[in-house]
Amino acid sequence: MNAKSNLEFALIGLLKQKPQSGYDLRKTFITTAMRHYSDSPGSIYPALRRLEARGWIAAEAESPHEAADPRKRRAYRLTPAGEASLVRWLEMPVTRNDVIFEGSELMLRFAYMDGNVPRSSALRFLDQFERELSLYIGELRAQLEQMSSKLPAHTGVLAFQSGIEQMEAQIAWAQKARALLGKESS
Amino acid sequence: MNAKSNLEFALIGLLKQKPQSGYDLRKTFITTAMRHYSDSPGSIYPALRRLEARGWIAAEAESPHEAADPRKRRAYRLTPAGEASLVRWLEMPVTRNDVIFEGSELMLRFAYMDGNVPRSSALRFLDQFERELSLYIGELRAQLEQMSSKLPAHTGVLAFQSGIEQMEAQIAWAQKARALLGKESS
DNA sequence: GTGCACATGTAATGTGTTACATGATTAT
DNA sequence: ATAATCATGTAACACATTACATGTGCAC
Numbered sequence: 001m002n003a004k005s006n007l008e009f010a011l012i013g014l015l016k017q018k019p020q021s022g023y024d025l026r027k028t029f030i031t032t033a034m035r036h037y038s039d040s041p042g043s044i045y046p047a048l049r050r051l052e053a054r055g056w057i058a059a060e061a062e063s064p065h066e067a068a069d070p071r072k073r074r075a076y077r078l079t080p081a082g083e084a085s086l087v088r089w090l091e092m093p094v095t096r097n098d099v100i101f102e103g104s105e106l107m108l109r110f111a112y113m114d115g116n117v118p119r120s121s122a123l124r125f126l127d128q129f130e131r132e133l134s135l136y137i138g139e140l141r142a143q144l145e146q147m148s149s150k151l152p153a154h155t156g157v158l159a160f161q162s163g164i165e166q167m168e169a170q171i172a173w174a175q176k177a178r179a180l181l182g183k184e185s186s
Numbered sequence: 187m188n189a190k191s192n193l194e195f196a197l198i199g200l201l202k203q204k205p206q207s208g209y210d211l212r213k214t215f216i217t218t219a220m221r222h223y224s225d226s227p228g229s230i231y232p233a234l235r236r237l238e239a240r241g242w243i244a245a246e247a248e249s250p251h252e253a254a255d256p257r258k259r260r261a262y263r264l265t266p267a268g269e270a271s272l273v274r275w276l277e278m279p280v281t282r283n284d285v286i287f288e289g290s291e292l293m294l295r296f297a298y299m300d301g302n303v304p305r306s307s308a309l310r311f312l313d314q315f316e317r318e319l320s321l322y323i324g325e326l327r328a329q330l331e332q333m334s335s336k337l338p339a340h341t342g343v344l345a346f347q348s349g350i351e352q353m354e355a356q357i358a359w360a361q362k363a364r365a366l367l368g369k370e371s372s
Numbered sequence: 373g374t375g376c377a378c379a380t381g382t383a384a385t386g387t388g389t390t391a392c393a394t395g396a397t398t399a400t
Numbered sequence: 401a402t403a404a405t406c407a408t409g410t411a412a413c414a415c416a417t418t419a420c421a422t423g424t425g426c427a428c
Contacts, residue, residue, distance in 0.1 A: 005415070023379050033329060033346055035286060043416050045381060072424090073379060100221060111345035122341055143219060155308055158366070159297035160219055162359045169355035173348045180344070191387070209407050229388050231409060236387095258396085259407060 006105050007047050010037045012078055012086050013112040015057055019077035022048050036104060048076060056082030090117045094128035099136055103170075122181055130174040137167050192291050193233050196223045198264055198272050199298040201243055205263035208234050222290060234262060242268030276303045280314035285322055289356075308367055316360040323353050 014025055022044050029039040038044070051057045057076045078086070090113055098106055106129065113122045141164065148157050200211055208230050215225040224230070237243045243262045264272070276299055284292055292315065299308045327350065334343050 007416090021379075022381095026379095033326065033349070038416060040417060041380070042382085042418070046415080107345045107348055110348075111342045114340040114342060140219065154300040155367075156297045156300060158359075158363045159293045162293055162296075162356065162363075163219070165355050165359050166352050169351050170348065173344075173351050177344045177348075181341075193388085207407075208409095212407095224388060226389060227408070228390070228410085232387080 005047070006108060007037050007043060008051060009086070009089055009105075009112075010034060010108060011044070011047060012051065012056060012082055013108070015076055015078045016083065016086055016112070016116065019060060019075045021073050021075045023073070024075075051082070052076070055079060056085055086112070087116060091121055094125060094132055096132050096136060099129065099132045099167075119181060123178060126174045126178040126181070130171055130178075133167055133171050133174070137164060137171070140164050140167075191233070192294060193223050193229060194237060195272070195275055195291075195298075196220060196294060197230070197233060198237065198242060198268050199294070201262055201264045202269065202272055202298070202302065205246060205261045207259050207261045209259070210261075237268070238262070240267075241265060242271055272298070273302060277307055280311060280318055282318050282322060285315065285318045285353075305367060309364060312360045312364045312367070316357055316364075319353055319357050319360070323350060323357070326350050326353075 010029075011025060014020065014028060020028075022041070025048075026039050026041065026044055028034060029037045029044075048057065052059065056079055058079050060075045060077055090109055092109070094106065110122065110125060113125070140160075144157070144160055144164065147160065151157060196215075197211060200206065200214060206214075208227070211234075212225050212227065212230055214220060215223045215230075234243065238245065242265060244265050246261045246263055276295055278295075280292065296308065296311060299311070326346075330343070330346055330350065333346065337343060
């Protein structure tokens with residue numbers, strides 16, 4: 001039941017925007033900022049099959065009778081069940097685990113919120129995101145203290161700091177984004 | 187010949203610091219900032235076997251004659267071949283592809299540089315890192331212009347901006363790190 | 373009519389995840 | 401003595417990557 005891979009949600013998010021073929025989706029992954037999702041046919045077509053088997057997407061019948069020529073262009077659209085699971089995914093709370101391990105999934109979720117969930121959900125997302133991030137960053141900073149008290153400023157410590165600073169940038173971004181979204185909804 | 191997975195290099199970097207057992211390595215992944223490398227026995231022990239088969243690590247013989255009881259603690263150390271491949275990996279140039287797709291591998295490499303490659307290699311790393319990142323960020327900003335000219339400040343645009351701002355944070359970090367390392371070496 | 377972009381697919385391989393199994397050592 | 405922790409391992413499964421296969425339609 002659960003689609004755990006980001007790729008599957010990346011696909012259904014795009015299909016929500018408009019029905020497309022596997023080839024169209026691949027081109028999006030190759031040419032746009034969604035580079036991180038694999039552009040290889042060996043991942044996309046099987047993923048579409050899984051989604052179809054799960055009933056989340058369906059192939060548009062070109063003409064109702066012809067028994068699908070497998071070599072012909074085949075556009076998929078999101079089913080109602082697919083839309084429901086997209087919304088469920090978008091509405092999931094932001095956990096500590098997410099901010100530690102699933103940073104890119106979180107951003108994918110946020111990117112897809114517009115038009116699919118109410119503005120208030122996006123604001124809640126940002127609040128939770130900032131909250132969990134701040135908590136985690138506190139722990140990291142404590143660890144950093146211990147590390148740097150023992151060692152001089154070696155590359156290990158610097159690399160660790162890089163992680164912290166990236167998270168700080170995310171917090172700053174979240175605050176900015178919330179201000180923007182909050183203002184607009186008034 | 188090539189170890190492509192980050193896990194394998196995470197392991198040999200730790201083994202370079204000191205010989206350890208698979209269990210010790212797991213604990214490091216669980217309790218320290220190296221959380222991102224899988225802590226599950228199903229990944230670590232097979233990875234150690236691969237590294238051993240490749241001749242990069244070797245099990246320390248507790249006593250020379252006893253034919254290894256498989257249930258006994260087994261500490262691994264890095265072989266000369268393993269050290270050589272660690273250094274080769276650390277000295278690899280930073281490519282455009284790396285900054286786009288392999289951010290965490292890059293930070294792992296940088297973290298392991300101390301004591302394994304000369305300071306000048308770390309400085310070169312930072313230069314290349316900053317260079318490739320700046321070039322890529324330029325492209326992303328151009329894409330952002332096009333996006334935001336068409337759409338209002340939707341969540342998609344904001345998510346995109348988040349990526350850019352994280353990269354900007356990395357550039358700022360690289361500059362700071364270079365200043366620090368450069369000063370110290372004088 | 374030859375080459376290229378379109379469009380979909382399969383097979384082999386490697387690896388990470390989850391869950392389970394095994395036994396030793398230490399603590400209560 | 402029994403539970404927890406130490407320590408290593410295997411098996412089933414899912415998934416991504418790579419490389420290959422297949423055929424269409426258009427341009428030149």
